[in-house]
Amino acid sequence: MIGQFMFDTMGVANTLHNQETARALADGLTELSRENSDKPLEFLSHFLLKKCSEKSKDLEGNAILTKPDPKGMFHSFVKERNTTEDNPQDTKSSLSQSDPDLGVLVQLERKLQMDSAVKRxxxxxxxxxxxxxxxxxxxxxxxxxxxxxxxxxxxxxxxxxxxxxxxxxxxxxxxxxxxxxxxxxxxxxxxxxxxxxxxxxxxxxxxxxxxxxxxxxxxxxxxxxxxxxxxxxxxxxxxxxxxxxxxxxxxxxxxxxxxxxxxxxxxxxxxxxxxxxxxxxxxxxxxxxxxxxxxxxxxxxxxxxxxxxxxxxxxxxSDIQRSIWGCPPLSEAHRYLIRVQDVAQLHSCDEETGFSSRYQECIHSSRAKTRMDLRHRSRG
Structure with a gap:
């Protein structure tokens, strides 16, 4: 995600040319993989802030040890600026000569932008x-x-x-x-x-x-x-x-x-x-x-x-309701179909089971349970 953010913001050439930023991000990601933090973005932000503060201290120390010449720096800056304004093409060529890969990356980035426009x-x-x-x-x-x-x-x-x-x-x-x-x-x-x-x-x-x-x-x-x-x-x-x-x-x-x-x-x-x-x-x-x-x-x-x-x-x-004889209306608000299952009705709705049949079923059931109980007791 961080790499995508840098690429979208800076471009491929600037991202790869800025070795110091890339190295700091690589160190942070390496440290993150070792720590296994639950909050990776928070951990990485603290790491980069710490890295930045350490870099600032190093720069302050170097500034104290080596006192610069303000007048010389001013003349150098003016000379460099005039050279850049007078010969911008020479500046680009010098950059390409000092870092040949940078020129290739710039051309690659322009080609990618053109390809994206064509595809769009x-x-x-x-x-x-x-x-x-x-x-x-x-x-x-x-x-x-x-x-x-x-x-x-x-x-x-x-x-x-x-x-x-x-x-x-x-x-x-x-x-x-x-x-x-x-x-x-x-x-x-x-x-x-x-x-x-x-x-x-x-x-x-x-x-x-x-x-x-x-x-x-x-x-x-x-x-x-x-x-x-x-x-x-x-x-x-x-x-x-x-x-x-x-x-x-x-x-x-x-x-x-x-x-x-x-x-x-x-x-x-x-x-x-x-x-x-x-x-x-x-x-x-x-x-x-x-x-x-x-x-x-x-x-x-x-x-x-x-x-x-x-x-x-x-x-x-509706199909289920039509397929069932005498079915009441099934479609109502907040009613959902869960499952359709076939069933068998063993007796007619109007048919009454006689007393003798119910008594025989009861006796048959009780006898089965009694035999099971007797067998269990005989084993004891």
């Missing part, structure tokens, strides 16, 4: 392409399914009623509108893309409008049930789905499968944002917004996962 540009481009593909999948729902159904309704050859069309497609069309605007914002930002450009703020703005997705996920079970019910009771709709589901126009997917795309999109956002932040320098202005956007999307994805689990539990309870 590629990830930003992949983000734009991914969002375009996602919006195209949502447009399939609108163009292949919703628009023909509305056209049939307007021409008095209705396949579905206006109410059912509203239930099935209203929320997904709201998502299409939201992500269409999000796609436009990304496209505008990447048209004049450069190393200093940001996309984190666009994600934060998008995250403040996720109530559109919340409405979709809340109504998702109703949408699926409406599709299945209309498929069963309306032959025209059943034929319509048969003509359009799993065709080239729908990428070989059915309408319910296309409606799954919004729930899968947030996992893709998290991966893309992580990749973008990985290639964004620590001092970049976009770094903080990307981190906030990742946390925001992760939180919402957790909400989606919990909602999906609740829907699956309710579906299981």
């Amino acid at each position: 540009t590629r990830v930003a481009g992949e983000l734009l392409q991914s969002e375009r593909r996602y919006v195209q999948m949502l447009e399939i729902v609108r163009d292949v399914y919703m628009r023909p159904l509305r056209a049939a309704l307007s021409s008095n050859r209705a396949i579905l009623s206006a109410a059912n069309i509203q239930i099935i497609f209203s929320d997904i069309l709201q998502i299409l509108s939201l992500n269409g605007q999000f796609l436009d914002n990304l496209r505008d930002r990447l048209q004049d893309w450069g190393p200093a450009r940001c996309v984190g703020e666009i994600f934060l703005k998008f995250g403040r409008q996720l109530n559109t997705y919340t409405n979709f996920f809340n109504n998702y079970p109703v949408v699926l049930k409406t599709i299945e019910k209309c498929r069963e009771v309306r032959p025209a709709f059943r034929a319509f789905l048969k003509r359009h589901d799993k065709t080239v126009a729908t990428n070989m997917l059915s309408l319910p499968e296309l409606l799954l795309y919004p729930s899968q999109r947030f996992e893709e956002y998290i991966h893309l944002l992580h990749a973008l932040r990985l290639h964004t320098p620590a001092e970049h202005v976009d770094r903080g917004d990307l981190t906030t956007a990742i946390d925001q999307i992760k939180t919402y994805k957790g909400y989606i996962d919990q909602m999906r689990q609740n829907i699956n539990t309710e579906d299981q309870l």
